[in-house]
Amino acid sequence: MRRDAHATPHERIEQVVTLMRTKVAGSEQAALERFVREYFRQVDPEDLAERLPEDLYGVALSHWGFARRRPPGTAKLRVVNPTIEEHGWQSTHTVVQIINDDMPFLVDSVAMAVNRCGLTLHLIIHPIVTTKRDSSGHLIELVADDEGERESFMHVEADRITEATQLERLGAEINGALHDVRLAVADWNAMLAKVREILDETDRRPAPIPADELAEARAILEWLADNHFTFFGYRSYDLVRVNGEDGLRVVPGSGLGILRETDEKMSASFAALPPKLRERARLPELLFVTKANARSTVHRPAYLDSIGIRRFDARGEVCGEHRFLGLYTSAAYMAVPRDIPLLRRKVATVRERAQLPPQSHAGKALANILDTYPRDELFQIGTEELFDNALGILHLGERQRFRLFVRRDPFERFVSCLLYAPREHYNTAIRRKWQRILADAFNGDSSEFNVFLSESMLARILITVRTVPGALSAYDVRDIERRLTQAARRWEDDLQDALVAALGEARGNSLLREYAAAFPVSYREDFVPRSAVADIEMMASLSDARPLGLALSRPLEAAPGALRFKLFHRSAPVTLSDSLPMLERMGLTVLDDHCARDHLVPAFETTR
Numbered sequence: 001m002r003r004d005a006h007a008t009p010h011e012r013i014e015q016v017v018t019l020m021r022t023k024v025a026g027s028e029q030a031a032l033e034r035f036v037r038e039y040f041r042q043v044d045p046e047d048l049a050e051r052l053p054e055d056l057y058g059v060a061l062s063h064w065g066f067a068r069r070r071p072p073g074t075a076k077l078r079v080v081n082p083t084i085e086e087h088g089w090q091s092t093h094t095v096v097q098i099i100n101d102d103m104p105f106l107v108d109s110v111a112m113a114v115n116r117c118g119l120t121l122h123l124i125i126h127p128i129v130t131t132k133r134d135s136s137g138h139l140i141e142l143v144a145d146d147e148g149e150r151e152s153f154m155h156v157e158a159d160r161i162t163e164a165t166q167l168e169r170l171g172a173e174i175n176g177a178l179h180d181v182r183l184a185v186a187d188w189n190a191m192l193a194k195v196r197e198i199l200d201e202t203d204r205r206p207a208p209i210p211a212d213e214l215a216e217a218r219a220i221l222e223w224l225a226d227n228h229f230t231f232f233g234y235r236s237y238d239l240v241r242v243n244g245e246d247g248l249r250v251v252p253g254s255g256l257g258i259l260r261e262t263d264e265k266m267s268a269s270f271a272a273l274p275p276k277l278r279e280r281a282r283l284p285e286l287l288f289v290t291k292a293n294a295r296s297t298v299h300r301p302a303y304l305d306s307i308g309i310r311r312f313d314a315r316g317e318v319c320g321e322h323r324f325l326g327l328y329t330s331a332a333y334m335a336v337p338r339d340i341p342l343l344r345r346k347v348a349t350v351r352e353r354a355q356l357p358p359q360s361h362a363g364k365a366l367a368n369i370l371d372t373y374p375r376d377e378l379f380q381i382g383t384e385e386l387f388d389n390a391l392g393i394l395h396l397g398e399r400q401r402f403r404l405f406v407r408r409d410p411f412e413r414f415v416s417c418l419l420y421a422p423r424e425h426y427n428t429a430i431r432r433k434w435q436r437i438l439a440d441a442f443n444g445d446s447s448e449f450n451v452f453l454s455e456s457m458l459a460r461i462l463i464t465v466r467t468v469p470g471a472l473s474a475y476d477v478r479d480i481e482r483r484l485t486q487a488a489r490r491w492e493d494d495l496q497d498a499l500v501a502a503l504g505e506a507r508g509n510s511l512l513r514e515y516a517a518a519f520p521v522s523y524r525e526d527f528v529p530r531s532a533v534a535d536i537e538m539m540a541s542l543s544d545a546r547p548l549g550l551a552l553s554r555p556l557e558a559a560p561g562a563l564r565f566k567l568f569h570r571s572a573p574v575t576l577s578d579s580l581p582m583l584e585r586m587g588l589t590v591l592d593d594h595c596a597r598d599h600l601v602p603a604f605e606t607t608r
Contacts, residue, residue, distance in 0.1 A: 007048075007049055008045070009040075009043070009045045009048050009049075012040075012048040012049065012053065012056070013036070013037060013040050013041075013048070015053040016036055016040065016053050016056045016057050016060065017033055017036055017037070019053055019054065019057045020032055020033065020036060020057060020060075020061070021033070023057075024061075031141060031142055032060075032061070032064060034142055035060065035064055035129065035142060036057075036060045038127050038129060039059075039060045039063070039125065039127045039129075039153065040056065040060070040125070040127075041127065042126075042127070043125055047123055054089060055089045055090060055091065057089065058082065058087065058088055058089020058090075059089065059091075059095075059125070059155055062082070062087060062088075062089065062097070063097050063099075063153055063155060066078065066097055066099065067099045067131075067139055067151075067153065068138065068139050069136070069137050069138050069139065070099050070133070070137045070139075070151075071136075071137045072133070072135075072137055073101070075098060075099070075100040075101075075175070075178040075179075075182070076098065076099045076100070077096065077097070077098045077099075077171060077174060077175055077178070078096070078097050078171075079094065079095070079096050079167050079170055079171045080094070080095050080097070081094055081095070081160060081162065082095055091157060092160060093122050093123070093157040093158055093159065093160050094119075094157070094158050094159065094160045094161050094167070094170070095155065095156065095157055096110075096114075096154075096155075096156040096157075096158070096170070096171075096174060097154070097155055097156075098110070098152070098153070098154040098155075098156070098174070098178070099151060099152070099153055099154075100151065100152045100154070100178060101149070101150075101151060101152065101182075102128050102150035102151055102152045103152070103181060103182070103185045104181075104185060104299075105181050105184070105185070105298050105299045106126075106152050106154065106178070106181060107124060107126055107154070108298075108299050108300065109177040109178070109180070109181050109297060109298050109299060110124075110154060110156060110174055110177060110178070111124065112177065112297065112300075112301045113170075113173040113174045113176070113177040113297070114156065114158050114170070114173075114174070115301070116173055116301075117158075117166070117169060117170050117173055119158040119159040119161070119170070120158065120159050121156070121157070121158055122157045122158060122159075123155070123156070123157040124154065124155070124156050124157075125153075125154070125155040126152065126153070126154050126155075127153050128150055128151070128152060128153075129142060129150070129151050129153055130142065130143055130144065130145050130147070130148045130149065130150050130151070131143065131148050131149060131151050132147065132148040132149075133149070158170070176297060177297045177298065180232070180258050180297045180298050181298050183233075183257050183258050183260055184231070184232040184233065184257045184258055184298055186257075187234075187256040187257040187260070188231060188257075190234075190256050191231040191233075191234045191256050191257060191324065192225055192231065194234050194256065194322070194324075195221055195222075195224070195225045195324075196225070198221065198309055198322055199218055199221055199222065201311075202214065202217075202218060202286075205312070207284075207286040207310070207312050208284060208312060208316035209284060209285070209286055213286065214286065216341055216342055216345055217286045217287040217309075217342075219341035219342075220287065220340075220341040220342040221287075221307075221309070222341075223340065223341050224307065224332075227329060227331055228328065228329055228331055228332040228335070229305070229307070229324075229326050229327070229328055229329060229332065230299060230326045230327045230328075230329055231257065231324055231325075231326045232257050232258050232296065232298055232304065232325050232326040232327070233255075233256060233257035233258035233259035233260075233324070233325040233326070234254070234255070234256040234257060234259055234322070234323065234324050234325075235250060235251070235254050235255045235256070235259040235323055236250075236251040236254035236311075236320065236321070236322050236323070237249060237250060237251060237267060237270075237320050237321050237323065238251055238319065238320040239281055239282070239318055239319055239320050239321070242266070245275055245278065246275070246278040246279065246281055246282070247266050247267070247270065247271060247278075248266065248267035248270040248271075248281070248320075248321070249265065249266055249267075250264060250265055250266065250267065251320070257325075258297075258298070258325065259323075259325060269292075269293060272469060273411055273412075273469045273470070274412075274469055274470035277410075277411050277412060277469055277470070280410060280411070281310075281318065281321070282317070282318045283318070284310075284312075284316070284317075284318065285310065286309060286310055287307075287308070287309055287310075287342070288308045288310070289305070289306070289307055289308070289342070289379045289380055290305075290306050290308075290380055290409065290410070290411070291303045291304070291305060291306060291376070291380070291409070291413075291414065292304040292305070292306045292325055293413045293414075293466075296327055299327060300327055302327060303464075304325045304326065304327065305325070305326060305327055305328055305376070305379075306323060306324070306325055307323070307324040307325075307326075308321050308322070308323050308324075309321060309322040309323075328375070328376075328379075332375070333375050336371055337370055337371060337373075337378060342379070343378055343379065345383075346378070346381075346383045346386055347370045349383050349387070350366075350370060350383065350386055350387045350390055351363075351366065351367070351370070353387055354366055354387070354390075354391065354394075362394065365394055365397075366390060366391075366394050369390050369393050369394060370390060372452070372454075373386075373389075373390070374418070374450065374452075374462050377407065377416055377418070377462070380407075380409075381407055385407060389405045389407075389418065392405060393405075393420065396420055396458070398456065398457050398458070400422035400424075400457055400458070401420075401422070402419070402420065402421050402422075402481060402484060402485040402488070403419070403420045403481065404417060404418070404419050404420075404477055404480060404481040404484060405417075405418040405419075405477075406418075406475075406477050406480075408472065409467075411469055412467055412468075412469040412470065412471075412472045413466070413467060413469055414444075414464050414465060414466050414467055415438075415442045415444070415464070415465045415467055415472070416462065416463075416464050417438050417462070417463045417464070417465065418460070418461075418462055419434065419460070419461045419462075419463065419484065420458045420459070420460055420461075421458065421459050421461065421484075421488060422457065422458060422459070423453065423456070423457055423458060423459040425459075425488045425490070426451075426453075426459040426461070426488075430487065430488045431449060431451075431461060431463075433487040433488070434461070434463060434484050434487060434488075435447045435449065435463055435465075437480070437483050437484055437487060438463055438465050438480070438484075439465055441475055441480045441483075442465045442467055442472060442473075442475065443467060443468070443471055443472060443473055444465035444466055444467050445466055445467070445468065446465075446466045447463055447464060447465045447466060448463075448464050449461060449462065449463045449464070450462045491519075491524045491529060492512075492516050494528075494529040495512065495516065495529035495532055495533075496508065496509070496512050496516075497529070498529045498530045498532070498533050499511055499512050499533055499536070502533050503533070503537075511536050511537075511540060514540075515536045515539060515540075518536075518539070519532060534551070535551075535566065535568075538551060538566075538568050539568055542568060542569075542570040543570070544570070547569060547570035547571060548567075548568065548569055548570070549566075549567075549568035549569075550565070550566070550567060550568070551565070551566040551568075552564070552565050552566075553566075
């Protein structure tokens, strides 16, 4: 058991400071004491209480020693499995220690890198310390916030791994994430300046599109730059013909952020598209919004959002494009569509075409559907498709039915599947079945999901299936919908159908409400729902005057001489010790019994 498990955070930190004073020479004591107090100041009290003062001392002192020298403008990182013998302190987990310039997105990005390695995070300590270093990066002293450079000290504990390849991979993933963060943050202002430059360019040479479309495209760029888009990368491309086919050639020196210059001369992702899909690059559309085919390594593990702005030559033909990569900010997701350029036109068009009075029930329901429509989808979907989907959702209402809406990416890199299902049907096992069915239907190689649950009777599940451009075959949405519905079908659903078919809707649904929970898993495994109809009718017929019911049958698959005897009792179970002697006196041998509810004991299997 841990010592002083109930120590307060202040007491635990004081224990570490006291230990430090006994072990560290006087010249460094003051700086180390300040460092230790700052290091543990914001750590969760439970995390402090779970660890020995000696191990907390080891965490802080080893990190301090590791930070003594750090070359300017670089991140310093190590991955260790600390032991008493080698390091003087220990942890049951693998430990990552990082020193870096303070900047946004560090904690999120490091946590994502750990998760990509399939590891669970157990602890992150992240103090921000202001330091003064010499020109070679040697630590001189800790100083006040306005007298030095802010540095990020990060201590991470994850599942313990021991294989060298796993340790190397963890270090490489985190180093790569820190590199991408540095690139994105360093070029942030340059990317914002590039947006303004593009806006100026559209003033000098307006795109050959209707004036209202041009104004809306300019408005969305201004809106994105106003804290609604986190810019991670930018690059400019020329649209060229290579061996008779379209290609996107990187404009030298144009790359910023995570798209800074590499050895890549041509866009590899564009070259991977079939020629027919590459022809879309010549469409006279100024703005196109989609998802990239790579996940972000910075901030959030979502697929990167791609904002493309086509360039036009003097003849009004497409000659290239500007491309930004990043993620929409939380402010973009919180804003209502009618306040967002581009989306407001789509929403207004849908509402106008629907011709529903705004204050009517249907009009308000449509407004809610559009306001809560998956935001990433709303940015990408066309107005015509949005109209069809929104009206389909509206007509679905609160009916507990399954409905599937499918949108294919114009470049066939993914298929978005928006599924509505009765909320009580939804669970993790069903969702996994749906993902397998959809991946099979669209020849996909992976998928991800997002679930939206509200007070509605319906759950909304967005499953995005990743596909290979050119490999997407023809599909029938209604057939896929039928397969999804069948995969979610429960024994209770078949019981309802059987009751309604046998007894009519009113009587069948009434009995379902009363007896649906009467049958445990063992009964459902042994009896089909149609068999349960007769049992329910028997139970419903019992009364105080007639508390006992009997049923004798011979199943088709029964062995010769075997019968199935069901015994129903209104008030309490009939125990086997009460019924067995009576059955044996009748010359029967009881092979098995199942109790389905406190007042129902069906299925004595007997033989003569």
